[in-house]
Amino acid sequence: DAGVTQSPTHLIKTRGQQVTLRCSPISGHKSVSWYQQVLGQGPQFIFQYYEKEERGRGNFPDRFSARQFPNYSSELNVNALLLGDSALYLCASSLRGGEDTQYFGPGTRLLVL
Amino acid sequence: AQSVTQLDSQVPVFEEAPVELRCNYSSSVSVYLFWYVQYPNQGLQLLLKYLSGSTLVKGINGFEAEFNKSQTSFHLRKPSVHISDTAEYFCAVSVAGAGSYQLTFGKGTKLSVIP
Numbered sequence: 001d002a003g004v005t006q007s008p009t010h011l012i013k014t015r016g017q018q019v020t021l022r023c024s025p026i027s028g029h030k031s032v033s034w035y036q037q038v039l040g041q042g043p044q045f046i047f048q049y050y051e052k053e054e055r056g057r058g059n060f061p062d063r064f065s066a067r068q069f070p071n072y073s074s075e076l077n078v079n080a081l082l083l084g085d086s087a088l089y090l091c092a093s094s095l096r097g098g099e100d101t102q103y104f105g106p107g108t109r110l111l112v113l
Numbered sequence: 114a115q116s117v118t119q120l121d122s123q124v125p126v127f128e129e130a131p132v133e134l135r136c137n138y139s140s141s142v143s144v145y146l147f148w149y150v151q152y153p154n155q156g157l158q159l160l161l162k163y164l165s166g167s168t169l170v171k172g173i174n175g176f177e178a179e180f181n182k183s184q185t186s187f188h189l190r191k192p193s194v195h196i197s198d199t200a201e202y203f204c205a206v207s208v209a210g211a212g213s214y215q216l217t218f219g220k221g222t223k224l225s226v227i228p
Contacts, residue, residue: 004156033215042117042203042218043157056215090156097214099145099164099207104156 002026004093004105012111013081021076021108025093031055032074033102034066037088049074050097078110086112115140115206119219126194127227134189134222136204143209146187147216148178151201160202163187164209174198199226 005024013019025032031050035043045058049068063079072093078085088109092102120135138144145164149157161172168180178189187204201223205216 031214035216040220042205042220043216045215045217048215058215092157094214099209099214101159101162102214102216104149104158106154106156 004091004103006089006091006105006108008108009106010109010111012113014113015081015083017081017112018077018079019081019110021078021089021091021110023074023076023091023093023105025072025074025091026103029093029095029103030072031094031097031100032068032072033092033094033097034074034076035090035092036060037090037107038084039087043090046076048097055097081112083112086110115142115144115208115217117204117206117217117219119202119204119222121222122220123223123225125225125227128196129193131192132190132194132198132224134202134204134224136187136189136219138185138187138204138206140185140206140208144206145209146178146180147205147207148172148176148187148189149203149205149218151203151221153200157203160189194224194226196226196228198224200224 033048034046037043047066048056052068068074088107091105094100147162148160163180204219
């Protein structure tokens with residue numbers, strides 16, 4: 001079975017631009033979570049979605065938004081990019097959320113210049 | 114809110130020697146505990162997790178961890194490391210029974226295995 005897939009793998013943007021990152025969960029998984037990993041730090045929770053509903057939101061500004069589609073894939077949008085948004089963005093999927101194991105994708109590396 | 118402290122940012126160890134990576138957590142409620150490994154330029158892979166039951170948890174690649182509630186610790190151990198274990202290791206917690214299954218991660222420990 002295919003694991004969690006994310007696209008694109010790398011992205012370069014300039015300050016003020018907008019970006020959309022995409023995630024496809026493992027087949028059968030209905031929950032998707034997004035994390036931001038800044039260089040040298042552990043991942044930080046951004047959002048969790050389950051059955052297309054937002055289940056949790058981390059301490060990120062409103063410039064960050066996400067959604068989950070009927071096929072359970074997900075998009076993360078970041079508006080008005082700042083230099084500090086440069087990071088590895090990780091998507092994780094699980095069967096239902098809760099204590100189900102989260103499986104991580106390889107991430108999208110975003111560089112904001 | 115919960116937090117995770119990984120006490121060592123870098124741990125060098127010789128091949129075939131034992132290793133312990135330390136993790137302490139802080140939470141006012143019951144938690145689930147996890148160790149993930151991240152190889153260079155890759156995502157995170159689950160090594161092991163503690164939800165309930167036996168405090169000694171065995172994971173993949175010969176790793177194990179022990180949950181110590183009184184010391185709020187969840188240290189990761191391996192009796193004999195290999196070159197291929199060189200990676201960054203993250204300890205994480207989540208609140209037990211919560212609706213949102215968000216993971217709170219530590220800052221990571223870089224394990225370097227020396228031939």
